[in-house]
Amino acid sequence: MQRRDFFRGATAMAFATSIPQLTLSSTASSMTPNISSRPLRRMAFGSCNRQSRNQFHWRYIASSQPDLWYWLGDNIYAEYASPNERADQYQKILNHPDYQRLGKLARISGVWDDHDYGGNNVGIDYEEKGGSQQVFWDFLGKDPFDPIREQEGIFRLESWGPEGQKIDIVSLDVRYFKERPGQGGLLGELQWQWLEETLFASTADFIIIGTGIHLTSRITGLGLEGWNQYPEERRRLYEILAQLDQDILVLTGDRHMAEIIRRPLPGGKALYEIMSSGLTHSVGVRLPEIYRVGDIVGEKNFGLLEFDWDSGSRPKVIASIQSAESVDSLSRHVLDYTSEF
Numbered sequence: 558m559q560r561r562d563f564f565r566g567a568t569a570m571a572f573a574t575s576i577p578q579l580t581l582s583s584t585a586s587s588m589t590p591n592i593s594s595r596p597l598r599r600m601a602f603g604s605c606n607r608q609s610r611n612q613f614h615w616r617y618i619a620s621s622q623p624d625l626w627y628w629l630g631d632n633i634y635a636e637y638a639s640p641n642e643r644a645d646q647y648q649k650i651l652n653h654p655d656y657q658r659l660g661k662l663a664r665i666s667g668v669w670d671d672h673d674y675g676g677n678n679v680g681i682d683y684e685e686k687g688g689s690q691q692v693f694w695d696f697l698g699k700d701p702f703d704p705i706r707e708q709e710g711i712f713r714l715e716s717w718g719p720e721g722q723k724i725d726i727v728s729l730d731v732r733y734f735k736e737r738p739g740q741g742g743l744l745g746e747l748q749w750q751w752l753e754e755t756l757f758a759s760t761a762d763f764i765i766i767g768t769g770i771h772l773t774s775r776i777t778g779l780g781l782e783g784w785n786q787y788p789e790e791r792r793r794l795y796e797i798l799a800q801l802d803q804d805i806l807v808l809t810g811d812r813h814m815a816e817i818i819r820r821p822l823p824g825g826k827a828l829y830e831i832m833s834s835g836l837t838h839s840v841g842v843r844l845p846e847i848y849r850v851g852d853i854v855g856e857k858n859f860g861l862l863e864f865d866w867d868s869g870s871r872p873k874v875i876a877s878i879q880s881a882e883s884v885d886s887l888s889r890h891v892l893d894y895t896s897e898f
């Protein structure tokens with residue numbers, strides 16, 4: 558299916574023209590995510606950013622000198638806010654000098670989750686989702702006439718680097734099409750068809766998948782959301798990833814703690830998930846997980862990836878969980894895609 562088949566111009570552009578644009582700083586063009594021809598060497602990521610709390614973390618994230626800052630959802634908390642009210646809350650972050658400094662040195666991209674999309678655990682039924690999507694694109698600095706604005710849902714592919722040093726970043730939308738667990742699906746079939754086509758067609762040397770909610774956890778209940786609430790879709794994703802040649806890293810947010818998980822896909826290939834949450838509040842509940850590498854991090858945090866392209870045909874990837882309140886590194890791990898389980 559062609560990408561243009563997902564576009565529904567009239568509906569989305571009606572939202573685009575009815576909602577005031579955020580006032581973007583002069584750095585807006587450098588903050589617009591786009592395909593980059595240069596290799597990705599450092600990528601920072603994080604989630605759960607309550608905009609009413611102090612935003613000191615931007616100075617530490619900017620100091621880590623990333624090429625890319627990637628939001629993993631709950632980027633603001635604006636329960637059931639109108640698009641205009643939501644835009645006002647995003648503007649608080651856009652106005653922060655340290656976030657503007659980050660925007661001058663890094664591209665900015667990412668996904669949303671429930672609290673920035675609509676409200677706690679909401680999905681396909683959220684009435685303001687079209688308007689919410691337009692202010693999300695404004696927040697990421699998308700051009701008012703960027704064709705992505707005509708698509709329903711924020712799923713997309715962004716590629717970094719030349720052939721031989723290429724990373725595909727696949728952003729998934731776990732809100733726009735999400736039905737209630739047990740009553741429907743998570744991604745929706747249009748997004749699934751796009752995802753399968755995108756992954757099987759990838760010529761990248763490494764693939765990163767961003768999805769707001771936890772992928773590999775088997776914990777249910779406690780009010781936690783996760784792909785485990787949609788077991789058939791999670792199995793479908795695992796089976797696709799198992800068929801790919803590339804090493805895969807999934808980035809997630811949402812649960813107010815950080816952890817690194819290395820688990821087998823069908824056939825034994827290693828899959829990594831790194832969760833980083835949250836930037837302004839964390840609790841660090843030690844949920845049981847047999848595939849966790851090291852301990853969880855309960856402090857406020859962001860994640861940092863360093864890609865070493867000099868080590869062979871596949872990048873060496875060094876992952877760390879960084880404090881959001883200091884320059885300290887709280888956890889560090891060199892991703893291992895070769896050892897057997």
Ligand SMILES: [Fe+2]
Nearest residue numbers: 631670671811
């Ligand atoms: Fe969330």
